[in-house]
Amino acid sequence: MSGESRHERIRQDAADTQPPEDVVASVVVPTFRGIDRLPALMDAFAVQGPDSPAFEVVVVVDGVDDGSPALVEAEDRFRTRTIVFPENRGRVAALNAGLAAARGEILIRCDDDLVPGPDYIAEHVAAHSPSPRAVIGLYRNEYARTRYAEVYGQDADRRFRAGAYEAPVELRWRYWAGNCSVHRSAYETVGEYDPAYRLYGWEDVDYGYRLHRAGFEVMLVPSLETPHRVAAVTARSRAVRAKHAAAARRIFEAKHPECQLPPAIPPASAWNLLVRGAAPLIGSRAEAAGAFVDRIIPRLPAAVGRKLVALLVEASAVAGYRRPDAASDVF
Template identity: 30%
Template sequence: MTEKPLPFVSVIVPVLNGMPTVQALLEGLRSQDYPADRWELIVVDNGSTDGTWEVLQQESEINSRMRVLHEQRKGPSAARNAGIEASRGEILAFIDSDCIPGPSWLRELVSAFEDRTVWAAGGLLKSAAPTTLTEAFAARQEILNQEDFFKERPYKPPFLLTANFAVRRAVFKRVGFFDETLRVGEDADFCWRILDAGGKLALVRKALVAHRHRSNLRSFARQMFLYGVGSATTFARHRELIGRSAWVDVTSYRCWIKALMKALLYPLIRRDPYLRREGMLELVRYSCFIAGRFVGSVRNKVVCI
């Protein structure tokens, strides 16, 4: 009996000014144990000005399965959509340019689709070894915990981050592409459209990638603010699926109060240099996230604070 061949997979990577991380990503992709003739790599540059485009061009000259595209429409959703349109795969896998996949990442992620009821799947994101205090804090706090996002909450159904994600090609015909008006929260929006259409999501714990967190306080604060805006925006769009017309997240305010106390007390009572600053970083995290939710609520005329 002839064994059924593995599905052909298109790996799609959106990138913008990815010089600090893209080489490690490409090396990780070169090391995949998925059969070389059963997948292709599509990297979509979104207007890099730091030399990323040149590096990608050089890599594509020596990697026959790799294609590099340039997408003028701004945003990760536009870049991913351009990759989808150019792809040939039965399964489309997505990974971000600041991630490094383990050697069995693609094989493990694709294995979820042996279950024909699964429409999309996601793997885990582990923190890369931190090189700055901000990265160490994000790693300690598990900012991008895929298992946590996959849990259903009172104000949100489960979803999966597109930094480690795969979906059947046919799904895009059912629910549409990624929403290019969203700069953050597009992964939740896409997954909730899948659920609204009766589809099923799966979490693959063996599909591992290492993720490099924001390296400085300014970029981390902006990320948390945008997460807040995206949280309110996706809530506004999917209130019927969520089953709520408004949401006041008491937990976030409790965390903010706790962070404020730590920011005031830890510099006085802690000796460890990291712990002395942990409260301040937590205060930045929750202050920016809550502020983003207020802004998102005003923009979308909804109460999600």
């Protein structure tokens, strides 16, 4: 994408008079109703260390002008450009527009709810030496103080990160997400994110797998683990996301039948039989079921609450996988 089209407008910092070749890294930030999240992110970019390579931040505002374009366009501490969609198109479209407009050799994706450290850009760039790679920094989720976070969210986050670092090198592509980077040559080889992923989930896993399949080393960099102001802070939101993600998995499986994934429907065990039995009861009601769990877990012992949330999340995923056409809850 180049220039301005009737579909979106691109704004480049008027103070940026240096040639594009000077930009080493481009940070692409997709944002939707991000006015409350962007200030902390902008502040983090403003204090990148003195050894940070020259960079630009390309913010793609996905169809809702909540003040985000003006906030980014007023930024004068580093180079910014904004792409503004006149209507909501989804995260994949925002990522693709930002990557197509980026000018750097290292293309960094940074979600708008992250708070990068002062060496964030320098470390992403350094990780691509001496050869192009696909680089992942995990989220370190920071939760609002909810009962969901206390009994389930924080523990699930710790276990997820531990599992990621223990994963075999050949499976690390599964952790591709909102804190990652590629060399331009890898982007030009693999191409854009797949617009077939329209709701929530698996567009990242798909991209990571395509990088892996194209022969690029996918590496986790522990020093790039970044605070993440997590959005799923209730059982309701977590259940709906699990359902959407399980439905999106069907798209991945159809695209990549050669890829061997862990089973979507859990194998027989006492717990998994309970999960399977609960899935039809949840059906299209993941949002309502999650809201009910949120109401009762403050009155339950932590261990019981944790099991109840786990049952809800896992059963929602099974329901979404079995009926991907019915995964239409709004979160």
